[in-house]
Structures are given as C-alpha cells and as structure tokens.
Amino acid sequence: MVDPALSRKWVYWTLFLVLAGLIFFMRLIPLQTTPSNWAMPDLLVCMCFAWVLRRPDYTPVLLIAAVMLMADMLFQRPPGLMAALVVIGTEFLRRRTHLMRELPFLFEWAMVAGVMV
Template sequence: MVDALLPRAWVMRALYLALCIALLFLHLLPLAHTPPKWAGPDLVMALTFAWAVRRPDYVPVLLVGLVALGLDLMLQRPPGLWAALMVIGTQTLRNRASALRDLTFAAEWASVASSMIVMTVANRVILAILMVDQAPLGLSLMQLMSTLIAYPAIAFLSHALFGVRKRAPGDLDPAGMRP
C-alpha cells in the first residue's frame, strides 16, 4: 500500500531523518548528573555510512548535509566543518558501493573505518590550523573506536529491522534501470 502512494526510497529517506532526530534527542537527554568517563559512538555517522554503502539512494547528499549541519548546530560544534566531512565521507562510500557489493562485510567495515579515520584526522587538523579549541585527542580517539565497534551492530540492525540490504547484481531501480 505504501509503495502505491510513495516510492520506497522516499519512505526510507523519511525513516533515516526520523532515526537521526531520535538519536539526537537521545544524545541530548540529561540521563546522568556527572560527565561520562568515555566518549560514546557517533551513531548518526554509523547509520549514515551503513545506509550509504548498502543503499546510496536512501541517503541523498542534500539530506546528509542538512542532518549533519543540524547536528553541528545542536551539539555546538563548529558549524559546517563536520557536515562537510560527513558529505565527503558519504560520497566516497557511495562511490565505492558498487565495488563493495560483491565483497565481504570485513571489506565493507574496513572501507567505512578508513573513511571514519580520515574524517577524524581531517577534523582535528583543520581545527588545529584554525586554532579552535577542541576535545582532547584521547576523547576523539575513544569516540572513533566506539563508533567503529558500533558499526557492525548498526549495519545488522539496519539490515534486520529496516531491510537496508545491498543491491544484488541484477536488481533494477524503481524506474526499471540498472543503478
């Protein structure tokens, strides 16, 4: 019934936006009275990358940019820097998606990990060049590691709960064309 009214890609884009808003809401909830001793994963980045590798049409570049910019503003990060890095990282993974389609999950994870590492290093270098205060290196590395560890769970949940699967070699897009 939903496919008759809206194409699946639009439904999944709305679901992606809703999940990102829910993750932001959970991140901003004051659940503890003391600062945490560890930096949690960036679940929005893991979700975005999992969907970009598996179904790039579900996370268009404009939507990723707007979500990341909104996160920058809400989390009081330098506006635009992490959003630009997220767009570049997502586009890099989107370009590799067809090559990763036939490979194992380990290859996908390694590709995502390399993008995350490059983004984190680029963020720290740019902030250092501009002499902007930034979190200690240990916290940035801790967040990177926890995001890398959380990625398989996010990819599994995306696959199991939301049906975000890699395209098979013979799959056609809704217009009947090969992607």
Template sequence: MAEQLATLRWAYRGLYLLLAAAIFFFKLLPISSLPLGIPGPDVMLCITLAWVMRRPDYLPAALIAAVYLLEDLLFMRPPGLWAFAVLLGSEFLRSRMALLREVSFAMEWIMVATVLVAMGLLNRLVLTLAMVPLVGLGPAVAQIGMTILAYPLVVALSGWAFGMRKPATGEVDALGRRL
C-alpha cells in the same frame, strides 16, 4: 512500479529524518548511561554510512548535509565542518559502491573504519589550524573506536528492522538503471 519505488525512497528518507530527530533528542538529554570518560558511539554516523553502503539512492547528499549541519548547530560545533567531513566520507563510499558490492562484510567494515578515521583526522586538522580548543585526543580516538565497533550492530539492526540490504549484482530499478 516506478511510483512504488519513489514512495519507498521517500519513506526511507523520512525514516532517516525520524531516526536523526530521535537520536538528537536523546543526545541532548542531560543523562548518560556510560561510565565517565567513555564516549559513546556516533550512532547517527553509523546509520548514515551503513545506509549509504546499502542503498545510496535512499540518502541524497543534500539530506546528509542538512542533517549534519543541524547536528553541528544543535551541539554547538563549528557550523558545517563535521557536516562537510561526513559528506566527503559518505560520497567517497557512495562512489565506491560498485566495487564494494561484492566484497565481504569484513572488507566493508575496514573501508568504513578507514573513512571514519580519515573524517576524524580531517576534523581535528581543520580545528587545529583554526586554533579552536579541542577535546583531548584520547576521548576523540575512543569515540571513533566505539563508532567503528558499533557499525556491525547498526548494520545488523538496519537489515533486521528496516530491511536495508545491499542490492544484488545486476539488480535494476524501475527505469532499468543498475542499483
């Protein structure tokens, strides 16, 4: 039983890496299906936060940090800044997992939206203090807004396609620890 649970964890971690690779590949392609001026949602961030909210044991902090550090390097952003913001946000949500297990999806969505806004503000604040040229405020706010709007779709797709669901109250793993 414990081996099956460990295999399942590694399978989801591998799936997360495959999804990250596919999303990075399509983001690097020089095409866009959106009208000019409208940034798309950060789907990888939605996946990360949705999976941390549902099964925090499937995504360790080191895996999240590695994926977002790679994303920083691929998209020529300041290395580690966005990775740090995402790690802070995901660990904040992970630490609130016991409280958020019983809340409605609307409350979860509000909590995730708040964390997304805080992550965006932290990123802009550090970039401003470092005097790095910034993207305009409008596109940055639009991307955060699109990411917030995409979160329910990603949650639904994760549940339907990958079986990612919140653990039930009192559900334990093979070692008897609460999930």
C-alpha cells in the same frame, strides 16, 4: 497515481529523518549527570555511512548535509565542519558501493573505519 518508486524514496527519507531525530533526542536528554570515561561513537555518522553503503539511492547528499548541519548546530560543533566531512566520506563510500558488495564484512568495516579516521 503516485509513482511507487518515488513514494518508496519518500518513505526511506522520512525514516532516515526520524532515526536521526531519535539520535538527536537521545544525545540531548540528560541520562547521565557525571562525565563518562569512554567517548561514545557518533551514531549519526555510523547510520549515514551504513545507509549509504546499503541503500545509496535512498540517501541524497542534501538530506545528509542538512541532517549533519542540524547536528552541528544542536551539539555546538563548528557549523558545517562535521557536515562537510561526512558528506565527503559518504560520497567516497557511495562511489565504491559497487566494489564493496562482493567484499566480506570485515573489509567493508575496515573501509568505513578508514573513512572515519
């Protein structure tokens, strides 16, 4: 039979890919024809960081790197630059998940904001 732990990982990997595809789709369709006054946050990076903090075993490095490399290609950014920065940031946060479990939300938010900057 199928190992339940492995099938659970596949479900989370697929859910991550579906959510990333939805973010790609929403950013690529022309909802607004005039330029906006405010810069939108990169929801894909926020999702990667949140997923790594909450479920580090369900977000492999290669999956994050592949999704972010695809984002670099689709959004015409320098190929691999944002992907490398996000992988470095997620690995930094992944190593500190056991420390951040007991911290209040404000400190967790500040840590992620520091990694983003």
